Amino acid sequence: MSLLRRLGAIARHWVAAWVSVWLLLASLPGWAGQLDAAALQARLPAPLVLGERDAQLPVWPVFRPETTSRSLAGYVFESVDFAALPGFSGTPVDLLIVLDPQGRLVDVQVVSQHEPVFVDGLGPAPLLHFVEQYKGLSLRQSVRIGGPGPRGVQPTSANVTFDGVAKATASVRIVNQSVLSAALQVARAKMGWAGGADPASLARVREDSWRPMDAAALQRAGLLTVLTVGAAEGEKAFAGSGVEQPVPPGAPPLAELAVAWLSAPVVGRNLLSPAGWDHLKGRLDPGDQALLVVPLSGYSFVGDDFTRGAVPDRLNLHQGELSIELRDLDLDEPLKLPPGWNTRDAKVMRVIGAAGLDPGQPLDFGLRVVRTKGSGFVEKIARDFTLRYSLPEDQLIRPEPPQPPWVAAWKSRLPDLAVLAVALALLGGALLRPSVWVSRPHWLPRARVGFLLFTLGFIGWWAQGQLSIVNLTALIQALREGRGLGFFLLDPMTVALWAVVAVSLVLWGRGTFCGWLCPFGAFQELVSQLGQRLGIKPRRLRQVWDRRLKRLKYVVLAGIVGVAAVAPVHGAWVDRVVEFEPFKTAITLGFQRAWPAVVWAVGLLALSLFLYKGFCRYLCPLGAGLALLGRLRRWDWIARRMECGTPCQTCRHRCHYQAIAPEGTVDYAECFQCLDCVAIHDDPARCAPLIAQARQRVIPIRAVPAQRPGRAPA
Numbered sequence: 001m002s003l004l005r006r007l008g009a010i011a012r013h014w015v016a017a018w019v020s021v022w023l024l025l026a027s028l029p030g031w032a033g034q035l036d037a038a039a040l041q042a043r044l045p046a047p048l049v050l051g052e053r054d055a056q057l058p059v060w061p062v063f064r065p066e067t068t069s070r071s072l073a074g075y076v077f078e079s080v081d082f083a084a085l086p087g088f089s090g091t092p093v094d095l096l097i098v099l100d101p102q103g104r105l106v107d108v109q110v111v112s113q114h115e116p117v118f119v120d121g122l123g124p125a126p127l128l129h130f131v132e133q134y135k136g137l138s139l140r141q142s143v144r145i146g147g148p149g150p151r152g153v154q155p156t157s158a159n160v161t162f163d164g165v166a167k168a169t170a171s172v173r174i175v176n177q178s179v180l181s182a183a184l185q186v187a188r189a190k191m192g193w194a195g196g197a198d199p200a201s202l203a204r205v206r207e208d209s210w211r212p213m214d215a216a217a218l219q220r221a222g223l224l225t226v227l228t229v230g231a232a233e234g235e236k237a238f239a240g241s242g243v244e245q246p247v248p249p250g251a252p253p254l255a256e257l258a259v260a261w262l263s264a265p266v267v268g269r270n271l272l273s274p275a276g277w278d279h280l281k282g283r284l285d286p287g288d289q290a291l292l293v294v295p296l297s298g299y300s301f302v303g304d305d306f307t308r309g310a311v312p313d314r315l316n317l318h319q320g321e322l323s324i325e326l327r328d329l330d331l332d333e334p335l336k337l338p339p340g341w342n343t344r345d346a347k348v349m350r351v352i353g354a355a356g357l358d359p360g361q362p363l364d365f366g367l368r369v370v371r372t373k374g375s376g377f378v379e380k381i382a383r384d385f386t387l388r389y390s391l392p393e394d395q396l397i398r399p400e401p402p403q404p405p406w407v408a409a410w411k412s413r414l415p416d417l418a419v420l421a422v423a424l425a426l427l428g429g430a431l432l433r434p435s436v437w438v439s440r441p442h443w444l445p446r447a448r449v450g451f452l453l454f455t456l457g458f459i460g461w462w463a464q465g466q467l468s469i470v471n472l473t474a475l476i477q478a479l480r481e482g483r484g485l486g487f488f489l490l491d492p493m494t495v496a497l498w499a500v501v502a503v504s505l506v507l508w509g510r511g512t513f514c515g516w517l518c519p520f521g522a523f524q525e526l527v528s529q530l531g532q533r534l535g536i537k538p539r540r541l542r543q544v545w546d547r548r549l550k551r552l553k554y555v556v557l558a559g560i561v562g563v564a565a566v567a568p569v570h571g572a573w574v575d576r577v578v579e580f581e582p583f584k585t586a587i588t589l590g591f592q593r594a595w596p597a598v599v600w601a602v603g604l605l606a607l608s609l610f611l612y613k614g615f616c617r618y619l620c621p622l623g624a625g626l627a628l629l630g631r632l633r634r635w636d637w638i639a640r641r642m643e644c645g646t647p648c649q650t651c652r653h654r655c656h657y658q659a660i661a662p663e664g665t666v667d668y669a670e671c672f673q674c675l676d677c678v679a680i681h682d683d684p685a686r687c688a689p690l691i692a693q694a695r696q697r698v699i700p701i702r703a704v705p706a707q708r709p710g711r712a713p714a
Helices: 002-026 037-043 116-121 125-132 169-191 215-220 231-238 265-271 274-283 405-412 414-432 443-462 469-480 486-490 492-507 511-517 519-533 543-549 552-566 573-580 583-588 595-610 614-618 621-632 650-654 676-681 688-696
Strands: 060-065 070-078 094-099 105-112 142-145 159-162 224-229 255-260 289-298 315-319 322-324 347-351 363-373 379-389
Touching: 070 105, 070 169, 094 169, 105 125, 105 169, 116 573, 116 583, 125 169, 142 169, 169 405, 169 486, 215 224, 215 265, 224 363, 224 379, 231 379, 255 363, 255 379, 265 274, 265 289, 405 414, 405 486, 405 492, 414 443, 414 492, 414 511, 443 511, 443 519, 443 583, 469 486, 469 552, 469 573, 469 621, 486 492, 492 511, 492 621, 511 519, 511 621, 519 583, 519 595, 519 614, 552 573, 552 614, 552 621, 583 595, 595 614, 650 676
Parallel strands: 142 159
Antiparallel strands: 060 070, 070 094, 094 105, 224 255, 255 289, 289 347, 315 322, 315 363, 363 379
16 A cells, blocks of 8 residues: 555656646747737838728738838738638738739738747747748749759749758748738739739740741741731721721721730840840840730821820730730830831830730730711720730740649658558558567567657658647637648648558557557657666556546547637637647657756656656547547457456556456557557467466376387286
């Protein structure tokens, strides 16, 4: 009794110490809050000034003060209003984004975030450094996180490589998707980008297809096209207006326009001199396009009141429902056009990159023809004609079909997933035929230690595959807010392991993950085995105390789930309560955390020296959840005999998890599948029923006296 009282006192002191440290963790500050106009103004980089909130969208215009006026510098908004992508806590990362009218990111700041790795683990500093890389990025550039290539924003490059954050790859992918998705939505709504199309899905003009061609060859190739409004077509449009005119046979067309994509090298380098081509390229910003429009005969889109460098009022451009501004580039360069073409009104029209012009789609030029009637009170009558021009297919680079963001994550983790698949195949085969492991007594302990080292080193520290109660709270909060669950796909190892858990729960119960695939569980078991080699033997609690303490993990699970279900989404309560679980400290971050978290994790590892895998058995909320789900198990796969429990108690006394009842039945909710009882069951040297059976089969042999040589037996 004195020993039991001493163990009870030790257990009470352990629980009191752990609760104290956990409460200290819960008191650490969290992130919360949304920004009002005053807070937005305080965060804007000088000298920008906040305007009035937009009436249709949750964006604020930002202005740059000038001498006597102010100019639009862009828009400021929060990412959660446009792309509320759940993080791994189930709560979106909220980012302040400042976007200029050309589609460049002026600034990106973190407003609030609940990513477990950044809340207290690595701390927010790595995340703040990551988002700083977006300054100056154009939305027309493609972002790649990690890997080879020059770092930072390169204005002339189509691809940009950002430094990632070790141990937080999936989280920064969510941040990247949040920034780009939100900014693109604002660019489409406020700047008319591609009428809602993703700029990454636009075709590009080939830069490598130049070959010498004259104007006639360009016409044959469809690169220089003459668009015509016939005389009969024109007069039909004006019929009944009072300004229609008779159409004699052979009448010239109402209007004729020659159109070419001048910024395409195969066109511009052939129609301009080398100096003229260089001059044109120098006048265009990255992403801008130049279109040559030449009125050949009939009605000209250049009126008498046309001002150089202005937007023509007789000519416009559309792609679908997207209206695109054409502005005269005022380029005075000689053109190598066919003889006889009147180039006096030829204009080079500029389309800015932010307009969202898609070279892969037809261009619909709208020509407005205006006629007048009356002498005193002049009435203007206008008709619009559409002329379509398409760039030949061989001058286009079509984008690959857009892939979901998680595809890149899975491709980058293929080697790790392949290693995991091999290990899981070996484990699955061993559990389906456990006799392979236990056929030789010395195989099982060595194989188990080897696999536990693999689980801790590869699955845990290397591949960051530690499943966590955070996965459950994220699921609850995402479902509660009606968000999708696609964010889980950004972490392939987590998805793969949960898929394995889903199958193993039906086949074997909780023990497959908790006993073989949980990195922190493996850590505890290895610490316990090391302690036993040093002479520290774990204590066995009385059955009644063991049964009571095993209920604690269900209380912890209920508390965490309850907080996740009712706590404010943008509050910090969920971030705090999940700190009860030491997985992030010991596995995800390798103890690189504040001292309270490290003390908590190290203390729980030390507890396993005295109570074998004490956290797993008595406190783990994830283990409690898996134990409940493990009731889906369809059969009792651990072999038992009639003699198990009555009278044999060998397996029960050897079970470190105390998962075998006195009557010999296995409690699968508490079984960690160490296979020790399976090895004993099949070992004729350790299984009492087998030993007794072997003794009953011994046949007495009558001794035969030795015989003298030469004498026959009697």
